[in-house]
Amino acid sequence: MVEFQGKTILVTGGTGSFGGYFVNFLLDKNFEEIRVFSRDELKQEEMRLRFQNPKIKFYIGDVRDRDSVDDAMAGVDYVFHAAALKQVPTCEFFPMQATQTNVLGSQNVIKSAISHGVSRVVSLSTDKAVYPVNSLGVTKALMEKVVQSASRNLSEGQTVLTLVRYGNVLFSRGSVIPLFMKLIKEKKPLTVTEPGMTRFLLPLKEAINLVGFALGNGKQGDIFVRNAPSCSVGDLAQALTNILGSDSEIQTIGMRHGEKMHETLASREELLRSEDMGEYLRLSMDSRDLNYNKYLSEGDKKFDKAEDYTSQNTTRLTIKEIEAMLLEQPEIISELNQLNDGA
Numbered sequence: 168m169v170e171f172q173g174k175t176i177l178v179t180g181g182t183g184s185f186g187g188y189f190v191n192f193l194l195d196k197n198f199e200e201i202r203v204f205s206r207d208e209l210k211q212e213e214m215r216l217r218f219q220n221p222k223i224k225f226y227i228g229d230v231r232d233r234d235s236v237d238d239a240m241a242g243v244d245y246v247f248h249a250a251a252l253k254q255v256p257t258c259e260f261f262p263m264q265a266t267q268t269n270v271l272g273s274q275n276v277i278k279s280a281i282s283h284g285v286s287r288v289v290s291l292s293t294d295k296a297v298y299p300v301n302s303l304g305v306t307k308a309l310m311e312k313v314v315q316s317a318s319r320n321l322s323e324g325q326t327v328l329t330l331v332r333y334g335n336v337l338f339s340r341g342s343v344i345p346l347f348m349k350l351i352k353e354k355k356p357l358t359v360t361e362p363g364m365t366r367f368l369l370p371l372k373e374a375i376n377l378v379g380f381a382l383g384n385g386k387q388g389d390i391f392v393r394n395a396p397s398c399s400v401g402d403l404a405q406a407l408t409n410i411l412g413s414d415s416e417i418q419t420i421g422m423r424h425g426e427k428m429h430e431t432l433a434s435r436e437e438l439l440r441s442e443d444m445g446e447y448l449r450l451s452m453d454s455r456d457l458n459y460n461k462y463l464s465e466g467d468k469k470f471d472k473a474e475d476y477t478s479q480n481t482t483r484l485t486i487k488e489i490e491a492m493l494l495e496q497p498e499i500i501s502e503l504n505q506l507n508d509g510a
Contacts, residue, residue, distance in 0.1 A: 169245070169287070169383040171196035177243045178203055179230055179276055180250030182210035184339040185291065188371045189247060189378070190214070190223065202226055204239045205250065230272030233279065240279045247378060248276050248290040251307070254341055255295075258302035259425050269306035270313060277317050281326045289381050290314050292332040292390070294367060294430040297437075297475075301425030311390065315452045318388040329385030331377050332392050334367025334430055334478065338498045343400070347407050348502065356416040357408070362401025364422070365429050365478040368489075369395050370496060380447055388452030392432050397478035398489050406489035410499065411506070432481075435473035448476075 171193060178186045181203030190201055204226045205211060211225045228235025230250045240246070251269050252258055258265035273290065280288045292311050295304035311330055318328040338344055350357050369377075373393060381391040398406075404417045422428070433441065433450055442449040474480065484492065493499050 169379075171198045171245075173197070173199050174244040175200045175242055176202065177239055177246045179205070179236075179246070179248045181205050182207050182214055183249060184336065184371065185249045185374065187214060189249075189375055190218065192375050194218075194220070198222065200224060202239050202243065204228055204230075204236075230275055231267050233275045236275050236279045237283070240283045240285065243280070243283065244286050245382065246276065246280050246285055246288040248273065248288060250276075251291070251310075253293075253303065255301050255303050255425050256423075258306065262302040262306075265302050265306045266309075269303075270309045273310045274313050274317075277314060277328060280328075281317065281321070285326050287327045287382055287385070288314075288329070289378055289385070290328070290330045291378070292330050294332060294334040294432045294478075296332065297431040297434050300427055303425075315388040318452065321387060327385060327387060329381045329388070330390045331374075331381045332390055332432065333369050333374055333377060334395060334397070334432060335369065336374050337368060337370050337493075337496055339371065343403070344407065344493075345498075347404055348411070348498075351408065351411050351413045351415050354413075354415065356418040357404045358418050358420050359400050359404050360420055360426060361422050361428065362399060362404075362417075362419060363428070364400045364426070365397045365483070366400065366403075367395045367397045367430060367432060367478050367481070368403075368484070368492065369393065370492070377447065380444075384444070384449070386451075390437070390450040390452075392448045392450065392476075394446055394448065394481075395432065396482040396484050396488075398484040402484070402486050403489055406486050406493060409486070410490055410493055411502065429477050429479040431475050431477045433476040435475050438473050438476060 176198055178189060180186055182205040193201060201223045206229045208227055215225060226239040228239060230236060252265045292307050296307035296311055299305045299308050314328050314330055335342055347357050377393045408415055437450040440451040
């Protein structure tokens with residue numbers, strides 16, 4: 168594990184769900200400074216009041232603006248790049264905005280980190296980047312390619328660029344569980360697009376552990392994924408109603424544009440270059456260089472035997488197992504305490 172002691176750490180998109188949790192995780196690591204970089208002054212002020220720590224500095228800026236990135240990057244040891252447009256509908260309606268933030272903004276972060284001699288950068292991606300069907304997935308897939316393209320040109324001793332890829336993080340901003348909880352509180356039906364749809368589930372704590380593992384073990388261009396379970400959306404809705412003692416109806420509204428029935432965390436092509444590290448998979452970068460003839464003359468005979476790693480063929484949680492996972496989450500514990508206090 169890489170040490171944080173005495174290090175200056177930059178978190179882009181630092182006022183988001185991951186950023187807030189990650190900063191809290193770092194508080195006992197004896198760091199030199201944490202720089203929270205985002206364009207949302209209100210969330211920065213809320214975060215400043217919550218932590219009240221002089222070693223946490225707040226930088227207003229946008230990854231689209233290279234100058235503002237450079238201002239925050241000087242003297243940084245580690246970068247955790249979480250800034251992104253992440254909502255599927257937003258990216259679908261405004262694909263160029265998603266491109267400017269997720270692709271060009273990421274390129275600004277990577278180039279700035281390299282030019283400032285940053286030791287390591289970990290960039291956050293999503294399972295939607297594998298065989299993408301929507302603008303969010305396409306731009307995140309391109310973000311991964313931007314990172315790996317830059318890493319191919321770096322020598323020993325230069326900035327190490329790695330990625331992590333994960334599915335739905337429990338209770339992240341805009342995710343389905345907070346929406347379901349809101350509907351339950353309002354005694355409204357829970358709207359489910361398709362009950363049999365499956366999604367990977369990852370508690371925020373596990374997402375932090377994945378990022379830390381990538382920081383400590385990553386080589387140039389590596390993508391790390393966590394071996395994660397999945398559940399069906401219908402079972403997730405049922406588990407929540409069971410836990411919260413709700414009689415809200417679960418209504419099926421049909422799949423929306425840009426959605427998949429099942430997500431893929433690693434493609435079979437990537438699995439051919441993978442290393443099983445226990446809880447984690449290392450997906451090594453395609454090591455072929457700019458000799459284009461190799462793309463025409465070299466292949467892999469094992470390809471036909473490989474299978475994608477999807478939310479359909481991973482470990483599927485039962486309703487009881489989903490309930491057990493949810494009951495360990497602080498947000499559910501807090502909600503149940505409020506319900507008990509109000510009883």
